[in-house]
Amino acid sequence: MTESLLPQTPAARPAGRPRSQEADTAILTAALDLLIEHGAAQTSIEQVARRAGVTRATVYRRFADKTALLVRALEWANHDDDPRLTGWPSIEHMFGDWAAHLAVPRNRRLLRRVNGSMDDYPELITTYRDVNGGRREAVVREMLCRARDLGQLPAGIDVDVVQEMLSAAVLGHLNGHPDDEDAERIQEYFLAILRQVGYRAGS
Amino acid sequence: MTESLLPQTPAARPAGRPRSQEADTAILTAALDLLIEHGAAQTSIEQVARRAGVTRATVYRRFADKTALLVRALEWANHDDDPRLTGWPSIEHMFGDWAAHLAVPRNRRLLRRVNGSMDDYPELITTYRDVNGGRREAVVREMLCRARDLGQLPAGIDVDVVQEMLSAAVLGHLNGHPDDEDAERIQEYFLAILRQVGYRAGS
Known part of the structure; x- marks a missing residue:
């Protein structure tokens, strides 16, 4: 999982999938960090998108709502752990x-x-x-x-x-x-x- | 404490102090209820004032900020208890x-x-x-x-x-x-x- 957090040269990165996986990781990381910093109630999809450097639409394409996103972030964090x-x-x-x-x-x-x-x-x-x-x-x-x-x-x-x-x-x-x-x-x-x-x- | 929650006829109520005590009780009750219902982060002075039926200025005259109000509400609730x-x-x-x-x-x-x-x-x-x-x-x-x-x-x-x-x-x-x-x-x-x-x- 941490691999996709490493900087990759554009030339080395195959098109499509990895870029999407990068966005996944960025979104889940941002969601988890915001949950830890501010709590679920004080976290919004808007904030997650901004911190992950993606559009809100990119987040909503993957997660129906904030709860679904936080649930996934939690599973992701705990799986690694x-x-x-x-x-x-x-x-x-x-x-x-x-x-x-x-x-x-x-x-x-x-x-x-x-x-x-x-x-x-x-x-x-x-x-x-x-x-x-x-x-x-x-x-x-x-x-x-x-x-x-x-x-x-x-x-x-x-x-x-x-x-x-x-x-x-x-x-x-x-x-x-x-x-x-x-x-x-x-x-x-x-x-x-x-x-x-x-x-x-x-x- | 609960006495001041009872309806009082305007004629029976002496001027000044009791009216102020009524506002106190209404504000503390509203603050405590909102804390229980939504939590501290999701409670605002605005909501407390609305629910207590007073102006925001009335709340701010008594409490410097939301935290001071919630602290007082908690002391008040626990004192009675x-x-x-x-x-x-x-x-x-x-x-x-x-x-x-x-x-x-x-x-x-x-x-x-x-x-x-x-x-x-x-x-x-x-x-x-x-x-x-x-x-x-x-x-x-x-x-x-x-x-x-x-x-x-x-x-x-x-x-x-x-x-x-x-x-x-x-x-x-x-x-x-x-x-x-x-x-x-x-x-x-x-x-x-x-x-x-x-x-x-x-x-």
């Missing part, structure tokens, strides 16, 4: 991944924008959940079950409740902690919470 | 109170609006925390300490972490549960979380 999802070797690794993501202010802001627009643009949070739910939720659940089976979590825990608690903890961090907290400290935030549930790291 | 804060007889009662608040869609939406505008209007969440923090946070903490001392929570828990976890759980509920969930079920949501920490109700 999701390498394998084969699971983690340990709870520490899992939280390390979460912390690395949450240590990037842009990621935090995007998550807040998506959550913050749930009353006006519910399609955004639905899209986010569609893209990030499913497999991602399943591997978190597997990780918690494995930790429990290894005796790192009490046998009697309700894995579903603990998982919901951890998702809520992400929101709590986005809302209540500064955007410049480093990854190590964020990882410790999640570990401290899981310790209350009885988590003890394996030796 | 806060009866005694002398604490609860049990964890169940505490969660019962939280659940009763979160079972009202309007309350949920207001909380989401305040949280959702933290990047653009950080003054709102700061105000909310100022009004609701302090004494309110202290009584929650006292409640958790008391439950621990009564043996309803494990002696080794970190009360601060558990409190932060519960605050996050509120956000999780606001974001991930439907607005028509009843109070009993919401109370059970919090109890289920606290049970993972080892909470056992007293006999």
